[in-house]
Amino acid sequence: MGAQTSVALPPDAFSEHPTDALVIGCGIIGASIAWRLAGRGLTVRCLDPEPGGGATFAAAGMLAAVAESTFGEHDLMRLNVESAGLWPGFAAELESETGHPTGYRRTGTLTAAFDSDDRRQLRRVLALQRQWGLNAVEIDATEARRMEPSLGPRVAGAVWAADDHEADPRAVHAALMAGLSRRDVELVPRRAVALLTEHTERVTGVLDDRGRPHRATTVILAAGWGSKAVASGRLLAATGDGPGDAAVLGPPGLDVPTRPVKGQVVRLDARHEPSFRLHHVLRGIVQSRPVYAVPRENGEIVVGATSEEQPDDRMITAGGLFALLRDARALIPGLDELPVIDTTARARPGSPDNVPLIGDSGVPGLLLATGHYRNGILLAPLTAAAVADRCLHGAFPDTVSPADPARFADTHRSMAAS
Ligand code: GLY
Numbered sequence: 001m002g003a004q005t006s007v008a009l010p011p012d013a014f015s016e017h018p019t020d021a022l023v024i025g026c027g028i029i030g031a032s033i034a035w036r037l038a039g040r041g042l043t044v045r046c047l048d049p050e051p052g053g054g055a056t057f058a059a060a061g062m063l064a065a066v067a068e069s070t071f072g073e074h075d076l077m078r079l080n081v082e083s084a085g086l087w088p089g090f091a092a093e094l095e096s097e098t099g100h101p102t103g104y105r106r107t108g109t110l111t112a113a114f115d116s117d118d119r120r121q122l123r124r125v126l127a128l129q130r131q132w133g134l135n136a137v138e139i140d141a142t143e144a145r146r147m148e149p150s151l152g153p154r155v156a157g158a159v160w161a162a163d164d165h166e167a168d169p170r171a172v173h174a175a176l177m178a179g180l181s182r183r184d185v186e187l188v189p190r191r192a193v194a195l196l197t198e199h200t201e202r203v204t205g206v207l208d209d210r211g212r213p214h215r216a217t218t219v220i221l222a223a224g225w226g227s228k229a230v231a232s233g234r235l236l237a238a239t240g241d242g243p244g245d246a247a248v249l250g251p252p253g254l255d256v257p258t259r260p261v262k263g264q265v266v267r268l269d270a271r272h273e274p275s276f277r278l279h280h281v282l283r284g285i286v287q288s289r290p291v292y293a294v295p296r297e298n299g300e301i302v303v304g305a306t307s308e309e310q311p312d313d314r315m316i317t318a319g320g321l322f323a324l325l326r327d328a329r330a331l332i333p334g335l336d337e338l339p340v341i342d343t344t345a346r347a348r349p350g351s352p353d354n355v356p357l358i359g360d361s362g363v364p365g366l367l368l369a370t371g372h373y374r375n376g377i378l379l380a381p382l383t384a385a386a387v388a389d390r391c392l393h394g395a396f397p398d399t400v401s402p403a404d405p406a407r408f409a410d411t412h413r414s415m416a417a418s
Pocket of ligand 1: 060062263304305348373374375
């Protein structure tokens with residue numbers, strides 16, 4: 001570990017009461033954690049300049065523990081299946097507490113193959129999913145079209161995952177915000193720029209972008225792909241050697257390996273097109289490319305999503321939009337007729353192995369709940385429950401052990417040393 005940096009703070013900087021927990025980031029993961037912790041009686045503060053405006057804003061809300069399971073992702077599948085089982089209770093509790101809908105619907109998911117090569121690919125993944133004990137079955141094109149009459153003539157076959165449902169991420173987030181307010185969680189609309197250690201071996205709080213410190217017994221880093229920058233302190237605009245009242249920033253050398261993976265989605269409006277209806281979440285493989293269309297109860301259809309190793313520039317590209325619509329209409333020709341509501345581009349929080357980081361950071365006082373990549377909505381209930389267990393009972397449950405950040409500890413030590 002390198003030398004720590006210190007920053008001068010005004011004498012009254014720590015005048016506010018420390019909270020039991022401070023959550024950095026108030027997307028669906030941070031908000032779910034804060035809601036759970038406050039529900040267990042902890043005092044909680046959340047820092048986010050744009051709550052729910054990141055990956056949550058673009059997410060389609062597929063709770064696809066089965067349909068997204070693929071080669072090399074057995075650990076992720078275990079987490080996903082566990083969290084899918086928590087979703088009905090999570091949605092019911094949130095809805096009854098706040099009176100807000102979550103859009104949780106038991107739709108099932110149909111994955112259609114466009115041509116015979118795509119069907120071969122689908123069958124290969126299906127064999128793996130069944131080997132893992134997942135509830136997925138092959139159906140032929142006629143049966144697929146019976147279940148989903150909007151499917152076009154070019155469908156070579158399909159897989160039905162009866163247990164993969166959906167929620168509406170923007171609605172869930174709005175419900176969580178209402179829940180945070182009911183549970184007296186303080187939401188500070190500022191960006192966290194660095195962690196504080198104050199001459200100790202632990203993280204004692206966070207510095208925001210106005211230079212204001214927030215102390216807490218436990219800090220939870222849930223800032224999505226931006227978690228890496230917060231942990232490294234490189235968002236801090238001006239640092240210097242402070243006088244006696246300096247707050248020491250750190251811990252230096254802490255590497256939280258998140259990165260942005262851009263996705264573009266388009267929302268279509270089927271509300272005024274009575275002849276067009278999607279009954280299930282529809283996924284597809286079109287000449288090896290994945291695509292999906294998620295119908296909302298209110299008649300919107302979310303078509304997604306590109307997966308690009310790009311920064312979070314929030315730009316829709318002509319090529320990205322073209323590819324999405326080309327592949328979606330190849331399976332569902334009726335999409336052609338639907339008005340476009342809007343387009344959204346946001347980055348998902350990627351991790352090196354596509355499995356999130358949920359666990360102790362290795363530095364006392366700091367927990368990680370980030371890197372949820374393609375499964376942030378699905379994994380929110382499990383992540384929140386696991387962090388609550390850790391804060392109240394001192395240990396993360398075994399169910400999230402595949403997500404333990406310690407799996408990267410050696411890599412990062414050697415990277416820091418080189
Ligand atoms: N889970 C869907 C996506 O990330 O696009």
